[in-house]
Amino acid sequence: xxxxxxxxxxxxxxxxxxxxxxxxxxxxxxxxxxxxxxxxxxxxxxxxxxxxxxxxxxxxxxxxxxxxxxxxxxxxxxxxxxxxxxxxxxxxxxxxxxxxxxxxxxxxxxxxxxxxxxxxxxxxxxxxxxxxxxxxxxxxxxxxxxxxxxxxxxxxxxxxxxxxxxxxxxxxxxxxxxxxxxxxxxxxxxxxxxxxxxxxxxxxxxxxxxxxxxxxxxxxxxxxxxxxxxxxxxxxxxxxxxxxxxxxxxxxxxxxxxxxxxxxxxxxxxxxxxxxxxxxxxxxxxxxxxxxxxxxxxxxxxxxxxxxxxxxxxxxxxxxxxxxxxxxxxxxxxxxxxxxxxxxxxxxxxxxxxxxxxxxxxxxxxxxxxxxxxxxxxxxxxxxxxxxxxxxxxxxxxxxxxxxxxxxxxxxxxxxxxxxxxxxxxxxxxxxxxxxxxxxxxxxxxxxxxxxxxxxxxxxxxxxxxxxxxxxxxxxxxxxxxxxxxxxxxxxxxxxxxxxxxxxxxxxxxxxxxxxxxxxxxxxxxxxxxxxxxxxxxxxxxxxxxxxxxxxxxxxxxxxxxxxxxxxxxxxxxxxxxxxxxxxxxxxxxxxxxxxxxxxxxxxxxxxxxxxxxxxxxxxxxxxxxxxxxxxxxxxxxxxxxxxxxxxxxxxxxxxxxxxxxxxxxxxxxxxxxxxxxxxxxxxxxxxxxxxxxxxxxxxxxxxxxxxxxxxxxxxxxxxxxxxxxxxxxxxxxxxxxxxxxxxxxxxxxxxxxxxxxxxxxxxxxxxxxxxxxxxxxxxxxxxxxxxxxxxxxxxxxxxxxxxxxxxxxxxxxxxxxxxxxxxxxxxxxxxxxxxxxxxxxxxxxxxxxxxxxxxxxxxxxxxxxx
Amino acid sequence: xxxxxxxxxxxxxxxxxxxxxxxxxxxxxxxxxxxxxxxxxxxxxxxxxxxxxxxxxxxxxxxxxxxxxxxxxxxxxxxxxxxxxxxxxxxxxxxxxxxxxxxxxxxxxx
Numbered sequence: 001x002x003x004x005x006x007x008x009x010x011x012x013x014x015x016x017x018x019x020x021x022x023x024x025x026x027x028x029x030x031x032x033x034x035x036x037x038x039x040x041x042x043x044x045x046x047x048x049x050x051x052x053x054x055x056x057x058x059x060x061x062x063x064x065x066x067x068x069x070x071x072x073x074x075x076x077x078x079x080x081x082x083x084x085x086x087x088x089x090x091x092x093x094x095x096x097x098x099x100x101x102x103x104x105x106x107x108x109x110x111x112x113x114x115x116x117x118x119x120x121x122x123x124x125x126x127x128x129x130x131x132x133x134x135x136x137x138x139x140x141x142x143x144x145x146x147x148x149x150x151x152x153x154x155x156x157x158x159x160x161x162x163x164x165x166x167x168x169x170x171x172x173x174x175x176x177x178x179x180x181x182x183x184x185x186x187x188x189x190x191x192x193x194x195x196x197x198x199x200x201x202x203x204x205x206x207x208x209x210x211x212x213x214x215x216x217x218x219x220x221x222x223x224x225x226x227x228x229x230x231x232x233x234x235x236x237x238x239x240x241x242x243x244x245x246x247x248x249x250x251x252x253x254x255x256x257x258x259x260x261x262x263x264x265x266x267x268x269x270x271x272x273x274x275x276x277x278x279x280x281x282x283x284x285x286x287x288x289x290x291x292x293x294x295x296x297x298x299x300x301x302x303x304x305x306x307x308x309x310x311x312x313x314x315x316x317x318x319x320x321x322x323x324x325x326x327x328x329x330x331x332x333x334x335x336x337x338x339x340x341x342x343x344x345x346x347x348x349x350x351x352x353x354x355x356x357x358x359x360x361x362x363x364x365x366x367x368x369x370x371x372x373x374x375x376x377x378x379x380x381x382x383x384x385x386x387x388x389x390x391x392x393x394x395x396x397x398x399x400x401x402x403x404x405x406x407x408x409x410x411x412x413x414x415x416x417x418x419x420x421x422x423x424x425x426x427x428x429x430x431x432x433x434x435x436x437x438x439x440x441x442x443x444x445x446x447x448x449x450x451x452x453x454x455x456x457x458x459x460x461x462x463x464x465x466x467x468x469x470x471x472x473x474x475x476x477x478x479x480x481x482x483x484x485x486x487x488x489x490x491x492x493x494x495x496x497x498x499x500x501x502x503x504x505x506x507x508x509x510x511x512x513x514x515x516x517x518x519x520x521x522x523x524x525x526x527x528x529x530x531x532x533x534x535x536x537x538x539x540x541x542x543x544x545x546x547x548x549x550x551x552x553x554x555x556x557x558x559x560x561x562x563x564x565x566x567x568x569x570x571x572x573x574x575x576x577x578x579x580x581x582x583x584x585x586x587x588x589x590x591x592x593x594x595x596x597x598x599x600x601x602x603x604x605x606x607x608x609x610x611x612x613x614x615x616x617x618x619x620x621x622x623x624x625x626x627x628x629x630x631x632x633x634x635x636x637x638x639x640x641x642x643x644x645x646x647x648x649x650x651x652x653x654x655x656x657x658x659x660x661x662x663x664x665x666x667x668x669x670x671x672x673x674x675x676x677x678x679x680x681x682x683x684x685x686x687x688x689x690x691x692x693x694x695x696x697x698x699x700x701x702x703x704x705x706x707x708x709x710x711x712x713x714x715x716x717x718x719x720x721x722x723x724x725x726x727x728x729x730x731x732x733x734x735x736x737x738x739x740x741x742x743x744x745x746x747x748x749x750x751x752x753x754x755x756x757x758x759x760x761x762x763x764x765x766x767x768x769x770x771x772x773x774x775x776x777x778x779x780x781x782x783x784x785x786x787x788x789x790x791x792x793x794x795x796x797x798x799x800x801x802x803x804x805x806x807x808x809x810x811x812x813x814x815x816x817x818x819x820x821x822x823x824x825x826x827x828x829x830x831x832x833x834x835x836x837x838x839x840x841x842x843x844x845x846x847x848x849x850x851x852x853x854x855x856x857x858x859x860x861x862x863x864x865x866x867x
Numbered sequence: 868x869x870x871x872x873x874x875x876x877x878x879x880x881x882x883x884x885x886x887x888x889x890x891x892x893x894x895x896x897x898x899x900x901x902x903x904x905x906x907x908x909x910x911x912x913x914x915x916x917x918x919x920x921x922x923x924x925x926x927x928x929x930x931x932x933x934x935x936x937x938x939x940x941x942x943x944x945x946x947x948x949x950x951x952x953x954x955x956x957x958x959x960x961x962x963x964x965x966x967x968x969x970x971x972x973x974x975x976x977x
Contacts, residue, residue: 025895025944028937029914032896035939
């Protein structure tokens with residue numbers, strides 16, 4: 001294979017040398033033959049003559065050689081491409097339309113592949129990224145610190161194993177506090193990950209009070225000041241000295257999400273507290289394979305270590321899924337990666353359909369052109385071109401179109417990528433995360449491959465058909481075109497595909513509308529929230545409680561504020577998840593939240609049975625919880641849970657008493673079916689960190705944003721205030737993801753609609769042109785303009801109707817697929833089905849209007865004069 | 868040119884060329900002369916088929932070309948068998964034997 005290719009390449013690139021050698025070889029042969037004949041007794045003149053005759057045409061032989069040498073196809077390709085370029089220059093409208101169709105489709109494909117690339121394929125920009133692994137089990141990528149220590153100290157397949165805990169955190173520079181993405185990491189992080197600094201150094205111990213900042217932070221907050229090293233910053237109540245700046249291309253192991261600062265695990269008291277806790281599985285583990293080891297070997301070794309520990313009794317010996325070590329590519333967190341994979345695959349299918357539609361379109365256009373150019377092909381065949389050559393020439397022309405489309409697509413993708421990055425919703429809530437989708441070599445290769453594929457997809461059938469042109473028949477004065485099929489499959493397929501895409505978009509619109517109109521189950525209007533954080537070093541949680549109590553009192557004293565309360569998290573963003581069970585019985589997974597007594601009243605979530613929390617539910621008194629109706633039903637389908645004991649925890653359970661039932665409210669997303677949820681009293685369940693203050697106002701909440709912020713800041717004592725915002729705005733942002741998906745899918749759906757409509761228009765126009773004479777005859781025989789008009793529109797409409805009918809049947813499948821993708825999405829309802837169907841019917845009438853008008857305007861006299 | 872010359876069946880030319888090269892590298896003319904000789908003047912290869920065939924074989928990596936000097940001190944292109952070509956020759960020979968045996972059996976049976 002390779003030698004063949006090299007040989008061909010040599011032949012191609014050293015054509016002159018090769019031709020010279022060939023010449024010399026032929027001459028040698030001829031002269032040998034002449035010598036031989038002269039030895040037989042012929043004189044030189046006769047010998048030369050005879051040898052020449054026998055030898056045959058020198059040029060002809062050389063030509064046969066060229067084919068045998070395998071440069072025929074490539075040499076012809078150049079000629080065909082030049083010929084194709086001339087052809088296209090002669091029909092710029094056709095060319096522009098075809099290139100634009102392909103360009104749009106290739107562009108969106110490139111763009112979506114760019115996303116796919118950055119979430120699934122791209123290796124980290126570190127040394128030897130292929131040796132970097134992430135450890136996971138059953139799609140969870142987090143482990144306890146003791147497990148980390150065991151793995152780190154006992155393995156032989158890894159150069160090193162690093163622990164990492166990403167978190168939303170604060171960065172305090174000279175008293176100005178901002179939200180950042182922090183990563184608390186073990187001291188061996190830089191060695192294991194294989195990342196250097198562009199300035200300074202990485203910290204190398206678990207406890208050194210030093211931090212590394214990202215290039216983005218260096219730029220944003222320090223203006224790229226080279227004297228930044230050694231400056232003091234604060235984060236989560238700790239002081240750090242800046243040890244280094246990470247390289248520009250390294251935005252953290254969690255790319256495409258960015259990380260802003262890295263600090264050693266041992267500098268965070270909350271994390272030090274976890275270091276002996278086997279049940280707190282909080283740390284992600286990254287390892288670097290030794291040169292001899294593979295990821296599979298590392299996996300089995302880690303499993304073996306765990307098995308040893310289980311027999312030794314140091315690790316819980318429940319039956320658990322095996323541990324897997326995977327190469328880090330795209331999103332490092334395996335669970336997130338899987339989720340992203342589903343979404344990205346879905347988007348890929350969607351844009352793949354758009355590409356198919358565009359291909360069918362261009363294929364149709366090429367068919368039409370092929371029919372018109374039949375006389376040209378007939379001439380070429382008559383002049384001795386083989387069918388193969390004609391086919392090759394036409395494929396070369398579609399290759400040109402695809403190259404044009406590919407270049408157009410790349411330009412477009414740069415632009416759509418920027419659009420995607422900008423329009424992406426705030427990822428995971430409270431602070432805007434910048435995503436980056438680059439056009440790297442993978443993406444460009446992808447575009448090239450897609451373009452080539454397009455050539456074959458849209459060019460092969462028309463080329464094959466055109467190459468069938470019979471040299472003789474086409475000369476008989478008229479263009480022969482096979483009677484076009486009554487119901488062209490290509491067109492119907494296009495309608496089906498674009499209809500399905502519209503339907504998908506419609507389903508998302510339907511979901512969005514449902515979310516916007518759904519009753520969240522908690523009060524939204526007239527509510528305000530503030531995220532705050534107390535950043536005083538070494539403050540005890542009792543002191544924190546006191547500061548917050550004062551904060552609430554001062555807020556309540558403000559004019560326009562009715563009530564204020566604390567919650568560890570906002571609705572629609574549960575921060576805790578756990579398992580809950582009766583003292584005997586199955587565990588039910590549930591989300592959890594810690595709230596102050598007045599939360600239920602402030603948020604208008606009624607406690608329908610039992611009591612709410614009170615000020616006496618403190619750590620000293622017995623642990624109590626409130627369950628929502630859904631959880632109450634799940635645990636005690638037939639009885640009252642009030643006063644019952646529950647066990648909370650997925651591994652090591654602790655007991656608590658149920659004291660009340662709260663009404664169901666939206667937990668994760670609006671419009672969801674009720675989800676189980678468990679409330680802890682804030683006083684018993686507060687581990688520090690970011691806290692939401694919820695405020696009920698009697699005046700429009702927007703006007704209170706500044707007073708609330710000022711009041712909180714005036715408390716001093718290290719109180720930091722982040723977002724302060726009316727709750728309605730927050731709720732609005734909570735479905736920004738689905739809104740984004742909806743707008744992306746609607747864009748693709750409309751793009752597909754336009755492409756398919758262009759296809760319909762093109763084909764119908766072409767058919768009308770073919771049938772001009774027939775229409776003329778019919779009109780001469782008494783058909784009215786109206787009849788003709790109706791018939792042409794009817795043609796388009798029948799294609800659309802068949803397509804829509806097939807599409808509607810596929811709906812069930814599409815609905816199920818979407819449901820699997822995102823539980824929030826419900827199958828398309830009757831309104832969506834009707835509206836999408838109607839859109840297609842209207843579009844098909846519009847697309848056929850122009851050709852129909854042209855057909856009905858045929859002048860029978862002129863049309864018949866051709867005869 | 869004798870009347871007894873026959874057309875070669877499709878695909879046998881490759882076999883013949885490989886066989887003539889089994890002993891030593893030869894140039895094109897020598898190949899055609901050698902074939903003519905050892906087939907008792909029954910086979911004469913047209914130059915128009917010989918050279919394309921040589922280039923085809925070279926492309927497949929069965930023979931390798933190099934420039935050398937001929938007996939009469941002229942520069943000539945010599946073709947020699949490669950390792951791959953040698954294996955190929957064995958396969959082709961055994962395939963040919965099978966074919967001829969089978970054909971002979973059929974002919975004699977009727």
